[in-house]
Amino acid sequence: MLNPPNPNPRPPTPGRILRRAVVLAATTLCLTLILTACCGSCPEGDGDHKARHLDPESVSTAPEERADGSVILSKPGSGSHLLTSDAKYLYWASGFRESAQVLRVPKKGGKTRSVAELSDNVTAILPDKDEVYISTWGGIISAPRAGGAPRTITDGVRNVYAMTMDAKYLYYCASPGIHRIKKTGGTPKKLVDTERCLVANLGVHDGQLYWIDNNTKAIARLPVAGGKGEVFASDIFPSSGKPILFQDGYAYFYRDISTAFLRKKLDGGEVEQIVKPRGFFTGFAVDDRYLYYGTGWANIGSNVEHRVGRRVYKSQGHKEGAGGVVRVPLAGGEPVVLSDLAGQVRGIAVDKKNVYWLDEDLGIIVKQPRRK
Secondary structure (H helix, E strand, O other), rough: OOOOOOOOOOOOOOOHHHHHHHHHHHHHHHHHHHHHHHHOOOOOOOOOOOOOOOOOOHHEEEEEOOOOOEEEEEEOOOOEEEEEEEEOOEEEEEEOOHHEEEEEEEOOEEEEEEEEHHHOOEEEEOOOEEEEEEEEOOOOEEEEOOOOOOEOOOEEEEEOOEEEEEEEEEEEOOOOEEEEEEOOOOOOEEOOOOOOOOOEEEEEEEEEEEEEEEOOOOOEEOOOOOOEEEEEOOOOOOOOOOOEEEEEEEEEEEEOOOOOEEEEEEEOOEEEEEEHHHHEEEEEEEOOOOOEEOOOOOOOOOOEEEEEEOOEEEEEOOOOOOOOOOEOOOOOOOEEEEOOOOOOEEEEEEOOOOEEEEEOOOOOEEEEEEEE
């Protein structure tokens, strides 16, 4: 049984009040010290573990040759994607959202540099003569190739999912529609009206804008000067990240269902199959003779172990012999492995001398002579 309340409670004495005040102050001090000790090691920010951009100095490396003759140019770690190039540099995106940035390294080797530090996911990197144009979920910017403050190209445009360019304009997809804007900025012009932006990628060539449409599973094209659009190739079943490339009168692209690399003449004809890869990851490239692409570890070598840091990769070959970084003749033929030391290839670039790739799994940028 509960005791009834005291009808005549004693008034608190000065001593009791003092003791209670001392206990309360001591408790408050202890809690403050505990919270300071727990949170003192947190990065500076707004109460969160704030993401930080990569320090280019920490990923720079002297050119490092590997057993297969390929050379490591940079070690940006995991989370890298979207490799592209110009005559002198390789560019790629590193990190996501608040830690996103664009980096570059000289093709001949040297220090890795930051081109731009961003706060949204990068969707395209287009280097030009003096500027590097970058599309993100937050819009489009340009950054001086030699370094300097970025400049905003689009104002108020969000969620740019794909971008390409010609000598004068940037073409981009942002819901709803495909638009173009001068490289110097200005007012965008809508070229294609879409309910939603379901474009996997864009390409522009010889006065025609091409887009890979996720909704219709086709590649369409439209004269950039104005005119009627048309379907260029049907039943492509595309996915984001797979480019459309142009070489010697052909368009080259990738089909995700019943996976295959395909090509079609720009002036008409049937779609031709080049090769059916296995374990293909994002990115491929073409030159005047070959198509280059990457496959996963499961398709590489012949029962070979690769030790990288704490990871051990075991690879098993298959009868087609295609694995690692691979090339195949543009007209079709037997794939040839250029490197069996690749992990997940997230981007490939090629020039007259070398093929370059971004290995997201091993976190490295690599080059190798293309005529092995």
